[in-house]
Each structure stands twice: as C-alpha cells, then as structure tokens.
Amino acid sequence: MSVDLDITPIKDWGFEFDGPLIIAGPCSAESREQVLETAKGVAKSGAHMLRAGIWKPRTRPNCFEGMGEEGLKWLVEAREVTGMPISVETANPEHVELCLKYNVDLIWVGARTTVNPFAVQALADSLEGSDIPVLVKNPINPDVELWIGALERLNKAGVTKLGAIHRGFSSARATEYRNAPNWRIFIELRRRCEGMPIICDPSHLCGKRALIPAVAQKALDLLFDGLMIESHINPDVALSDSKQQFTPDDLAKVIADLKPRNPAATDENFILSIEKERIRLGEIDDQIVDLLDERMQLSRHIGELKRSRGLALLQPAQWKKTAERRVEEAEKRGMDAHFMLRVFQYIHEESLRQQEDIIAGEE
Ligand code: PEP
Ligand code: MN
Numbered sequence: 001m002s003v004d005l006d007i008t009p010i011k012d013w014g015f016e017f018d019g020p021l022i023i024a025g026p027c028s029a030e031s032r033e034q035v036l037e038t039a040k041g042v043a044k045s046g047a048h049m050l051r052a053g054i055w056k057p058r059t060r061p062n063c064f065e066g067m068g069e070e071g072l073k074w075l076v077e078a079r080e081v082t083g084m085p086i087s088v089e090t091a092n093p094e095h096v097e098l099c100l101k102y103n104v105d106l107i108w109v110g111a112r113t114t115v116n117p118f119a120v121q122a123l124a125d126s127l128e129g130s131d132i133p134v135l136v137k138n139p140i141n142p143d144v145e146l147w148i149g150a151l152e153r154l155n156k157a158g159v160t161k162l163g164a165i166h167r168g169f170s171s172a173r174a175t176e177y178r179n180a181p182n183w184r185i186f187i188e189l190r191r192r193c194e195g196m197p198i199i200c201d202p203s204h205l206c207g208k209r210a211l212i213p214a215v216a217q218k219a220l221d222l223l224f225d226g227l228m229i230e231s232h233i234n235p236d237v238a239l240s241d242s243k244q245q246f247t248p249d250d251l252a253k254v255i256a257d258l259k260p261r262n263p264a265a266t267d268e269n270f271i272l273s274i275e276k277e278r279i280r281l282g283e284i285d286d287q288i289v290d291l292l293d294e295r296m297q298l299s300r301h302i303g304e305l306k307r308s309r310g311l312a313l314l315q316p317a318q319w320k321k322t323a324e325r326r327v328e329e330a331e332k333r334g335m336d337a338h339f340m341l342r343v344f345q346y347i348h349e350e351s352l353r354q355q356e357d358i359i360a361g362e363e
Contacts (some may be wrong), residue, residue, distance in 0.1 A: 001193045004147055008160040010197040010225055013133050015085055015105070017048040019260045021199065021226030023087055023106075024235075024251055025051035027241035028064065029071035037233040037341060039249020046255035047128035048085045049106065050075065053229060055095055056240055057112045063237040064288065072102045079105075087135075090120065093126035099129055104252075108135040111167055111204075115139040120150045124157035131163035135199060142169040142182050144189055146360075149192065163197035165228060166219075168205035178207025180245070181215070183222065197225040203244045212244070213254050220261055229254065295347070297355050303355030313359050320346055 010021065024047035026179030029035045041049050067074075075086045092094050099107050102312055114137055115120050122249035129132065134154055139146045147164065155162055166186045168179025175315040190198060200219035202212045216227055232238045235245040246254060265271050306313065317363045323344050 001192065002194055003152065003163065005151065005155045005193055005196060005210045006160050006255060007155075007196045009195070010161075010163065013106075013150075013161045015048060020220060020224065021049065021197075022255060023049040023051045024231045025087075025198070025226040025228065026053075026238065027203075027230050027245060028053040028056050028239055029067050029074055029259070030064075030239050031075045032077070033234055035071070035074040035078050036081060038231060038248060039082050039084065039232060042231050042251065043082035043084050045231070045248050045252035047229070047251070048084070048182075049087055050078055050082070051087045053240070054088050054250060055091060057089075057110055058089060058240070067174035069098055073105070075104070082193040090123065093122055096123060096126040096130075100132065104132065106133040106135065108109050108138060109154075111140045114147060114150045115141065117146075117149060117153070117192055120153050124153040124159070127154065127159050128157045131161065132159075133163045134159050135163045137165040137167050137282055138169065138185070138199070140179075142171075142180075144185050144192070147185075147189060148192060151196070163199060163225070165199045165201050166205070166224070166324065166335040167228075175226075177205055177211065177215075181205055183218075186222065186224075199226040199228055200224040201228040203228070203230040203241070206244060207245060208243050209250075212246070215258060216254065217258060220258055222243075223263055225259075257346070292347070295349065299351035299354050301328060303358035307359050307361070308354065313352055313355055316325050322348065 011351050016023065024042045024045060026034065026038050029052040035052060052071065053069040054066050054068060054075075056064060072088070075088065078084070079086045087106040087108065088095075088099055088104050089110045090099055090107045091110060109120065109123060113123070119253065120147065134319055136150050136154065151162060151164065166189075168177060169182050169185070170179035171182075175181070186198065186200075186356070193251075200216070200222075202215040202219060204214045212229065216229065219227060229243060229251060230245040231248050231251040232245040233247065234244075235242050235247060238245055265274070305311075309330055323341060326340050326344050327337045330337050
C-alpha cells in the first residue's frame with residue numbers, strides 16, 4: 001500500500017533551518033527592485049528560502065506571464081545580498097536547464113503541470129543526473145494517485161531530494177478558499193509516502209490574506225514539514241495574486257505567531273496515558289469494522305430479496321428515512337449533522353455496490 005520512494009531526509013538537503021522550512025517571496029518576479037526589496041524583507045521575516053515565479057502559468061493569455069531568464073538574474077542577486085537560497089517553479093526542460101545554469105537551489109512543479117504525465121516525465125528526464133531538490137505541488141484535481149505518479153516519475157529519474165506541496169484543489173463546490181483544502185488527501189499522501197517532506201502553501205490554498213494565518217497554523221498542527229507563503233513589497237500593485245500576498249512586515253508577524261507542534265511526546269506518564277486511550281479507540285474501531293461487515297452481509301441478503309421480486313436497486317424512500325433518522329440522531333447528540341450524512345452516504349453507496357452484482361446476477 002505504501003509507495004516505494006528513495007527519499008533523502010529534508011535535513012540533508014543542504015539548507016539551514018530548524019523546525020518547519022519556510023519558503024517565502026513574491027508570486028512573480030516583476031522587477032529587479034521588487035525582487036531585491038522583497039528578498040531583504042523576507043530575509044528578516046523568519047523565512048529560510050526565497051521563492052519567485054519566473055514563468056507564470058496564467059489561466060488566460062495576455063496576462064503577465066513572467067520575466068523569464070532576466071528574473072533569474074535578479075534572484076541570483078537577491079541570494080548574494082541576503083544569503084537566502086532561491087526557488088523557482090519549472091514546467092518544462094528549458095526551465096530546468098536555465099535553473100541549473102543559474103544554480104537555483106530548489107525547484108517546484110506547479111499544480112497545472114503535475115496534472116500532465118507527459119510534462120512531468122519530460123521534467124524528470126531533464127533532471128536526470130542533477131542533485132537539485134524538487135517539490136511537487138498537488139495536481140489541481142483531488143487525485144492522490146496522479147500526485148504520487150508525478151513523485152514516482154521524478155524519483156525514478158534519480159531525484160531523491162524530493163517532496164510535495166499541498167496547495168489545495170479546484171472544487172465545483174463554492175468554499176471560502178480559492179482551492180479546497182481536502183486535508184484527507186494530504187493525510188493519505190503522508191501515509192503512502194512515509195518519510196517524504198510535505199509542505200503546505202496556504203497562499204494559493206486560501207487566495208486571500210485574512211484566511212492564511214489560520215491555515216498556516218493548521219498545517220503545523222497536521223505536522224507539515226514547512227510552509228510556502230507569498231510576500232510582495234507592495235501587494236496592492238502585484239502583477240499576479242495581489243490579494244494573497246503579505247508585505248514582508250506582515251509576513252514576519254504571521255511567522256512569529258505560528259506555534260510549531262511536537263511530533264511526539266517524550267514524557268513517559270503522558271505517553272502511557274495517551275496509549276491507554278488509543279487502545280480503547282482501537283477497540284472501538286474494531287467494533288466499527290465488525291458492525292460494517294455485519295451490515296454489508298445483511299445488505300447482500302436484502303439484495304437477494306430485491307432480486308426475488310424484481311425490485312429496483314435504489315429504494316429512494318428507504319434511503320431518505322435511513323439518512324434522516326441518523327442526521328436527527330446526530331443533532332440530538334450534538335454531533336455534526338453533515339459528518340453523519342457523509343458517513344451514511346458512504347455506507348449506503350457501498351451497500352448498493354454490494355447488491356448490484358446480486359441483482360444483476362443470473363436467476
Ligand atoms: C505559484 O506558486 O506561484 C503557483 C502558480 O502556484 P500553483 O501551481 O499552486 O497554482
Ligand atoms: Mn501565486
């Protein structure tokens with residue numbers, strides 16, 4: 001179930017930092033002055049690495065599409081002035097070639113590139129033999145397999161300083177965020193790719209400044225290995241993503257307010273008491289599995305009864321009653337009604353799946 005990746009631990013990537021790795025800088029490099037001024041501010045904010053987009057994947061043509069190679073020169077200058085390593089988004093082999101030429105310290109693959117296995121493979125091929133660290137943003141659609149596939153392509157090409165960036169997912173449902181967090185997908189990636197660093201990008205996830213601090217803290221609560229946050233010397237006039245960029249001073253406040261969390265406790269008594277509770281939790285989970293197994297067996301039996309009278313697979317009135325009763329029960333107990341509805345939607349869906357073959361089977 002877990003993915004076999006050969007990962008160099010992030011502490012051995014050659015960057016100086018303690019705790020979560022914080023990458024910050026403008027959405028786009030726009031001018032020499034903007035890059036240098038932002039970099040100086042970001043260097044004082046508590047961030048460890050500078051970021052800037054040089055080639056910008058814009059939704060519509062005729063928007064600002066980045067400064068290209070010239071912007072790389074500004075970043076190199078910013079690195080000389082501040083001592084901070086620099087990072088850039090790359091989407092094709094020409095980008096990689098230029099980043100290697102200018103000794104960029106880390107590159108990332110953007111969300112719009114991760115969706116395309118041809119593009120990711122071309123990037124991977126161009127990275128063969130280099131030692132540059134690469135972070136892969138999640139694809140814009142919530143597909144953990146596609147994300148893992150991109151990571152595997154790079155790893156197969158020999159990229160072992162490899163990690164992921166969670167920046168949220170496009171969603172048909174309106175949310176307060178620019179990109180829905182779907183933390184579940186991050187948790188699944190963490191489970192499948194043990195030991196691989198995963199960073200959160202609350203800027204592209206939130207889309208607006210006001211939402212970013214809470215999401216950045218949540219990311220630390222979920223034990224992300226770092227954060228990527230956009231910062232611009234003058235966000236109001238930024239040529240891209242102006243609503244989600246902090247001034248370096250505001251960025252410094254956001255970083256100062258973050259509370260890093262301990263991955264594990266060291267206090268023996270505490271470990272024992274939490275372990276006791278976890279054993280109990282494990283017992284409850286086992287009971288849930290037993291009950292689900294029993295429920296599915298019963299569902300299959302009901303499937304046989306439906307088949308014997310030629311009944312339809314879906315019985316809308318029955319499902320309505322099932323869902324309403326459990327939602328009502330959840331509300332009575334002060335539980336989250338939406339959570340309960342989702343649980344029963346899953347259970348009902350699986351019951352239908354179990355009955356489908358029985359109903360379609362030979363008499
Ligand atoms: C970016 O980091 O500037 C960017 C374009 O992000 P994403 O790929 O997450 O949209
Ligand atoms: Mn941006």
